Amino acid sequence: MSETPETLLHDELLERVRERAAGYDRDNAFFVDDLAELRDAGYLTALVPEAYGGLGWGFDDAVRAQLRLAGAAPATALAVNMHLVWTGVAKILRDRGDDTLDFLLREAGQGEIFGFGISEAGNDLMLFGSRTAAEPQAGGGYRYSGRKVFTSLSPAWTRLGTMGLDTASADAPKIVYGFIDREDPDVRILDDWDTLGMRATQSRTTVLDGAFAAPDRIVRRLDPGPNADPLVFGIFASFELLLAAVYAGIGARALDLAVAAAHRRTSMKRDGAPLSQDPDIRWRIADAAIAQEAVEPQLLAVARDLDALVDHGPMWFAKLVGVKVRSTETAKHVVDQAVRVAGGSSYFAGSELGRLYRDVLAGIFHPSDDESAHGTVANAWLGPLDA
Structure with missing residues (x-):
């Protein structure tokens, strides 16, 4: 390498x-x-x-x-x-x-460049269901009709991985995964991205009006609901792990900015001494550092197990949602502590910490959310709820 x-x-x-x-x-x-x-x-x-x-x-x-x-x-x-x-x-x-x-x-x-056209408004089944129609075509291809939200890289992707529900085939229903091209005339990208944070992602809504995936670009037809297929595991593992890394990076940067602010700011109460000497500020930075330091080792351990093909069996999903939730929630906590250390200057629109405060909030919206993740981990450790 x-x-x-x-x-x-x-x-x-x-x-x-x-x-x-x-x-x-x-x-x-x-x-x-x-x-x-x-x-x-x-x-x-x-x-x-x-x-x-x-x-x-x-x-x-x-x-x-x-x-x-x-x-x-x-x-x-x-x-x-x-x-x-x-x-x-x-x-x-x-x-x-x-x-x-x-x-x-x-x-x-x-x-x-590949876009991720999976998310749909109101679809809390995520990979296990779809509001998008996947209509089988002669020869084995499919036409997709539906709306995909939070499609990052909207101005730049050239291929879009997506999914929809086939209700017409003899063995229906099936969740059908396929890839479509940007040049498809039945793909429309809306200019509707104006958000609180993560603005540069331009994760616009993608409307599929019968967009075509050729037979050689249909990669799976799966039963709806939880599925042990390797593709489902691959999407879940890659998404959760790499997403967690992004938010861990936000936390690390916020901690560095908090340290810099503590050294830069001074206190009139302490005769001009830097806030790095203030016990309350020192506690906040220590609290943020303790939380942040736990994230990267967990991320790298899960990543190395994924590369090494370690068999965690049903615990894999618990490990993946665990690292996502730890990373996003820790990042929110660290950014919050950093803003408190930096003071009112971080409330201005041009402040980097103010931008991180807005960006980090997006972490709560990515799957798996806090409630779903806790359900996954509880099932892994305790078994499913009695019917």
Whole structure:
């Protein structure tokens, strides 16, 4: 492996990304220059095997890299994450002897960008159900009709991984996973992204009006409901782990900003002494540091187990939702402590901490949410509820 997370995402590149982040947020603009620079550096091929033109990283490398990138620009990291998630799914399958998504790895190695068109408003079944119709076509293809929300990378993706419900086939119902092209005339991307935080992701609504996935781009037809299929595991594992890395990066950056603020700010009550000498401020920073320090080791342990094909059986899902919830909730707590340390200056729109405060809130909306995650972990440890 010629590049590492630290050499590819070197400090000079990250500083340029950080300098652009405030402007993208202020203007509600897509991170065009960040994407171009990351693409030129080869970052979008991080999880693509070297044989397909990629960097050949493992998930531990990807986690470390996303921690670094999110510390510079959370919205850029979150949006790029959705492409990395699909390449991660393909890697998980390939590592386990399943070449279903090798076409995705080849195309990512050639420069295609993959969007994550799974989420739907009101679909709390997530991967186990769909409000989108998947209509079977002669020859084995499908046409998808429905609305996908939070489709990150909307201005840039060239391929969209999506799913819908087939209610027409003889063996229906089936959840059908497939990939469509951006050039499809039956794909519409709405200009509706104007949010509190993570603004540069431009995660716009994607409307599918019969968008076509060719037979060779239909990758699974699964029964609705919980499913042990490797594709479902791959989506769940790649999404939860890489998402958690983004929020861990936000927490790490917030802690650094809190430390800097404590050294910079002074107290008239203490004859101009820096707030780093104030016992209450010291407690807040220590509290944030104790929480933050627990996240990265857990992330890397789960990543290494995923790369090493460790068999955690039914505990895998509990581990994955656990690391997602720990990362997002810890990041919220650390950012909150950092804002309290930094004081009123963080309330201004141009403050980096103020932006992190808005960005970190998005973590509560990503699946698995807090309630669902606790249900998953309870089932893993205690067994399901009695019928």
